[in-house]
Amino acid sequence: MYAVIFRAKPGIQDSEYGRTVTRMRELAFEKYGCLDFISATEGEGEQEVTISYWPNAQAISAWKSDAEHTLAQETGRAKWYDSYIVQVVEIKREYKFNS
Amino acid sequence: MYAVIFRAKPGIQDSEYGRTVTRMRELAFEKYGCLDFISATEGEGEQEVTISYWPNAQAISAWKSDAEHTLAQETGRAKWYDSYIVQVVEIKREYKFNS
Numbered sequence A, B: 001m002y003a004v005i006f007r008a009k010p011g012i013q014d015s016e017y018g019r020t021v022t023r024m025r026e027l028a029f030e031k032y033g034c035l036d037f038i039s040a041t042e043g044e045g046e047q048e049v050t051i052s053y054w055p056n057a058q059a060i061s062a063w064k065s066d067a068e069h070t071l072a073q074e075t076g077r078a079k080w081y082d083s084y085i086v087q088v089v090e091i092k093r094e095y096k097f098n099s
Helices: A016-031 A057-064 A067-080 B015-033 B057-064 B067-080
Strands: A001-011 A036-042 A047-054 A079-099 B004-011 B036-042 B047-054 B081-098
Touching: A001 A057, A001 B004, A001 B081, A016 A036, A016 A057, A016 A067, A016 B057, A036 B047, A047 A057, A047 B004, A047 B036, A057 A079, A067 A079, A067 B015, B004 B057, B015 B036, B015 B067, B047 B057, B057 B081, B067 B081
Parallel strands: none
Antiparallel strands: A001 A047, A001 A079, A036 A047, A036 B036, A079 B081, B004 B047, B004 B081, B036 B047
């Protein structure tokens, strides 16, 4: 299994931003086989952390080059994010605990 | 580079919890060569997401079996966490953007 870690410092996040996030998540699950998607915020909102999970590296490449997603990435760089880092990772081991 | 994704649903987090988190972070950096450590919260605190970064898989194994850390893991399962998942991942590709 693969994952994408997306860490971003917010820029100007308008109402179009919220709509786009919802649409991107929907697209990732419905069209590209995304397995899980979690979003969290560091401290007082200084950094957003999103982790999405994928069956393989090919699914991530297809998702990255999707036309709607490409447009969203461009708007993200122009407006919504001051900076970000994307890390494509392979899951090597996993441990679970349930009380 | 490797990373550890730690996702947890909080249990009973007392003052010992806060002290232990600070100490574990310090130990990871000073004794085991941890490169970066970020903590974020999903929604209204339903889930904590911590990502730590490491030079290689060996550093993570050494960190996992540290005596103080082993004790912290035990207390975590007994009290501080209802459930958690630990994912050891290898970073395959990385993209950065700065406006």
